[in-house]
Amino acid sequence: MDNHTGEQKRLRGIAVSPGIIIGKAHLVYRSKVKILYQYLIRDEQLNKEVKRFEKALSVTENQILNLKNRMPDQVKEHSFILDSCLMILKDSMITDSTIQRILNDKINAEWALQKSVEDISQVFDQIDDDYIKSRINDVENVTERVLRNLSGKAQESLAGISERVIIVAHDLSPADMTELNIDKVMGFITNVGGKTSHTAIMAQALELPAVMGLESATDQVEDGDLLILDGNTGDVIINPDDIEINNYKKKQIQHEEYKSLIVKTSHLPATTLDGHRIVIKANVEFFEEVMSVRDYGGEGVGLFRTELLYLKSKGFPTEEELFEDYREVVETIAPDPVTIRTLDLGGDKFDSKLEISKETNPALGLRAIRLCLKETEMFKTQLRAILRASIYGEVQIMFPMISGLQEVLDAKKILGQAKEDLNREKIEYDHEIKVGIMIEIPSAVTMAEVLAKHVDFFNIGTNDLIQYALAIDRINEHVAYMYQPFHPAILKMIQQVVNAARNAGINVSLCGEMAGDPLCVPILLSIGINELSMNARTIPIIKKIIRSISIEETCDDFENVTELSTAEEVREYVFDRMKSKVPVSPPLAGGG
Amino acid sequence: MKRIELAKKLKIKNKLGLHARAAAKIVQISNQYESKLFLKKDNREVDGRNILSILTLSCPMGTEIEARVVGEDSENFMEKLSELFEQKFGEGR
Numbered sequence: 291m292d293n294h295t296g297e298q299k300r301l302r303g304i305a306v307s308p309g310i311i312i313g314k315a316h317l318v319y320r321s322k323v324k325i326l327y328q329y330l331i332r333d334e335q336l337n338k339e340v341k342r343f344e345k346a347l348s349v350t351e352n353q354i355l356n357l358k359n360r361m362p363d364q365v366k367e368h369s370f371i372l373d374s375c376l377m378i379l380k381d382s383m384i385t386d387s388t389i390q391r392i393l394n395d396k397i398n399a400e401w402a403l404q405k406s407v408e409d410i411s412q413v414f415d416q417i418d419d420d421y422i423k424s425r426i427n428d429v430e431n432v433t434e435r436v437l438r439n440l441s442g443k444a445q446e447s448l449a450g451i452s453e454r455v456i457i458v459a460h461d462l463s464p465a466d467m468t469e470l471n472i473d474k475v476m477g478f479i480t481n482v483g484g485k486t487s488h489t490a491i492m493a494q495a496l497e498l499p500a501v502m503g504l505e506s507a508t509d510q511v512e513d514g515d516l517l518i519l520d521g522n523t524g525d526v527i528i529n530p531d532d533i534e535i536n537n538y539k540k541k542q543i544q545h546e547e548y549k550s551l552i553v554k555t556s557h558l559p560a561t562t563l564d565g566h567r568i569v570i571k572a573n574v575e576f577f578e579e580v581m582s583v584r585d586y587g588g589e590g591v592g593l594f595r596t597e598l599l600y601l602k603s604k605g606f607p608t609e610e611e612l613f614e615d616y617r618e619v620v621e622t623i624a625p626d627p628v629t630i631r632t633l634d635l636g637g638d639k640f641d642s643k644l645e646i647s648k649e650t651n652p653a654l655g656l657r658a659i660r661l662c663l664k665e666t667e668m669f670k671t672q673l674r675a676i677l678r679a680s681i682y683g684e685v686q687i688m689f690p691m692i693s694g695l696q697e698v699l700d701a702k703k704i705l706g707q708a709k710e711d712l713n714r715e716k717i718e719y720d721h722e723i724k725v726g727i728m729i730e731i732p733s734a735v736t737m738a739e740v741l742a743k744h745v746d747f748f749n750i751g752t753n754d755l756i757q758y759a760l761a762i763d764r765i766n767e768h769v770a771y772m773y774q775p776f777h778p779a780i781l782k783m784i785q786q787v788v789n790a791a792r793n794a795g796i797n798v799s800l801c802g803e804m805a806g807d808p809l810c811v812p813i814l815l816s817i818g819i820n821e822l823s824m825n826a827r828t829i830p831i832i833k834k835i836i837r838s839i840s841i842e843e844t845c846d847d848f849e850n851v852t853e854l855s856t857a858e859e860v861r862e863y864v865f866d867r868m869k870s871k872v873p874v875s876p877p878l879a880g881g882g
Numbered sequence: 883m884k885r886i887e888l889a890k891k892l893k894i895k896n897k898l899g900l901h902a903r904a905a906a907k908i909v910q911i912s913n914q915y916e917s918k919l920f921l922k923k924d925n926r927e928v929d930g931r932n933i934l935s936i937l938t939l940s941c942p943m944g945t946e947i948e949a950r951v952v953g954e955d956s957e958n959f960m961e962k963l964s965e966l967f968e969q970k971f972g973e974g975r
Contacts, residue, residue, distance in 0.1 A: 374906040377933040417940045425902055
C-alpha cells in the first residue's frame, strides 16, 4: 500500500510540549547494538581489549563534547545534562569495573561493559527516589554510545535531516536533541518517555511540539507517512483524511490565536457582558507554576497544594523548610492572595513515612484532615509555617476533606494553639487570617448551612466531590466513563453549597477540572459561582469566555437545567446553548 | 607533602535532594582539587569524583552526610564544598 494513502490511525500519548503540526514522518532507527560474547584466552589479547575499550571511551567523550559545543542557544542552560553524561562515562563504576572484568573474567569489552551496567542498574533499582532511579536511562544512553563505538557501527545522525519533518523514534536522548537541526525538525513523537524527562524539558525550551510515551509509534508509523501531531492533547493521527487535516488546520489557527490571546488579553479582568466580575485564580503545586500565574492572568492562587515537600523530604519537612517554601510563593504572588491547602496526603499519595497499616480503600481511609488531626504535631508544624508566611502577603488557610463540623472545630482548635504559641514566642503573623474548607465530601454539602457559620469561605473541590458523590473511581477504566461533571446530582450539590454560603454571607469558590472546562463555566456562573481556580494555562481562555457571556442570559438559559434527569441530557442541553457562545474550543486540556 | 584530613557534616538543603545536577556539581568541584573527597551516609562511603556512586547514596532533602577531604588543598576544597551545600547547589531553593 502506498504510504501516503495508508489507513487513518490514531494514537494517544503524553503531551509534553504544546503546538499543533502537520507534516511528514521521518523514522529514526535506534535499535540496540547486538552484543557479541567472547572469552579471551591469551594475556596480550586482554591488554589489547582494555586498550580497545579505552579508545571507545575517548571517542565517545569527544562525540559528547562535540554535541555540547554545537548546542543550540535555546537549550544551553541544559548543557549540564551532557556534563553529567561525561561524568558517567568517566565514573569508575563504568571504567574501572569494566577493565577489571576484562582482565579477571577474561571476557571481551562489550560483555564486560554490559555486566558493569547490570551491576549499576541493580544498585539503582534499590533507590526509593523515582527521579534518581530514572537516571539509569542516562547510564544506558551513554553505554549505548560506547557499545556502538566498540562495534564500529555509526548511529544514524539526526544532524543530517534536511527536510521539514516530524521525527518518529523509540526514544530520543537529550544528546540526540542537541543534534537536531531545529530549523528542519517540526516536532517529534516517541514510544517512551514522559513529561519530566530531560528530553521533554528541552522540547519545551526549543518550542518543538512533542508527544511522548506513545508505546508503539515506531511500529505504526512508516517513513514518509503524513502525521498530525497535537502537542496540546497528546493526539497523533497517522495518514489523516482531508476532513481531519482541515479540522486540525483550524485547530492550528486556534492555537496561534490562543497564543496571541495570552499575550494580548490575559490581563483583562473576567467581567461578564452584564458587568459581573468573576475572580479567576490558579491551582499550583510546583514553584515553576507559581512564576507563570500572573503571565496567564491569574489573580492569585486559589489552591496551593502542599504535598510536594512532604513527598520529597526524608522524614517530615521542618517548620523552617515549610516556611521558606510558603514565603517564597506568598511573596511571588503578593499583593494577590494565596490559599494554602493543608496537607492532603494519604490515599493515592500515601506516605510511607508514617506507620499506618495498609488500607484496603485508601480514598476512604486515613488521609488529609483526618491524618492531620491524628498526627497533631506534624499538623501544628505546618500551621505555624503558614501563619509565619502570612505576613509576606495575603494568605488564607484551607482544610481539605472536611466531612462535618467536628473536624472543622478540631482543626481550628489546633490552629488556635499554633497562634497562641506564636503569640507567646512573639512571632508575627496575620491575626486576621481567613480560614476556609474544601467542600468535596457529600456530607459536607448536606451540612453546608451549619459549616458556613464556622468558616470564612468554601472552596468546592469538584474532582473529589464527583468521585465521592457518584461512587466512581475515575482511575478505574471500567467505571471512569461514569465520572460525569454534568450529572444533575452534582449541579444540585454545587447549588446547595452556593446557597448556604450566600445565606451566611461567606465567599464560595470552585476548583477542580470543571472550573477550567469552557462548557461547564457558564453553567457554574448561572448557579452563582463567582470565583474559579484552575490550571494556569486555561485561565486566558476561560476569561475570554466569561467576557463573552451575560449572567442574566445564562441564568435564563439554564433556568431548568437542574430539573433535567441525566448527565447526557444536561450535556446536550448545555452544548446546544453554548455552541454559538463559546467560539473557541478548549485548546488545552486539563484543569484542577 | 602535607596530608591534611578534614571531616564535616553537611546537610542537603535543596528541594530536589542530591539529584543529577547537584551531584554533577560536586564532581565538578572534586575535579578542580588535588585532594580527594569521600562522602558518607549510613556507613557507606563513596568517591566524590564518581557521579553514579554519589547518586546511589540517594539523598533527599534533609539528609545529613559526612564529607571527608584528604590532601594538601583540603581546606580550600572543604570551604568550597560547604558553600555549595549552603547555597543549595545554586538552585536557590
